[in-house]
Amino acid sequence: IYSEFRFTRYPSLTQKINAYDQGIDPLNSVGPYWQQPGRSILKNHLIEVPDGNEVVPGAFSDFESVFFTGLSWTYRYVTLH
Secondary structure, three states: OOOOOOOOOOHHHHHHHHHHHHOOOOOOOOHHHOOOOHHHHHHOOOOOOOOHHHHOOOOOOOEEEEEEEOOOOEEEEEEEO
16 A cells, blocks of 8 residues: 655655645645545555454455555555465
């Protein structure tokens, strides 16, 4: 899951992307149009979403969440076992 849009080659754009993506001014950003709580759940790397086996025990393969970080983002990588 990529929770935040980034240009890794141009980290200086991160601040501008965040201002457009998360801003509160409807004339200069799309932030007011993101539905909540969905946007917040995505931004927090889906941590609030329960594991499938917590909802339906034994119905899904086990998985491990691995979080990678870089200079301009953090994202979640899920591996199935």
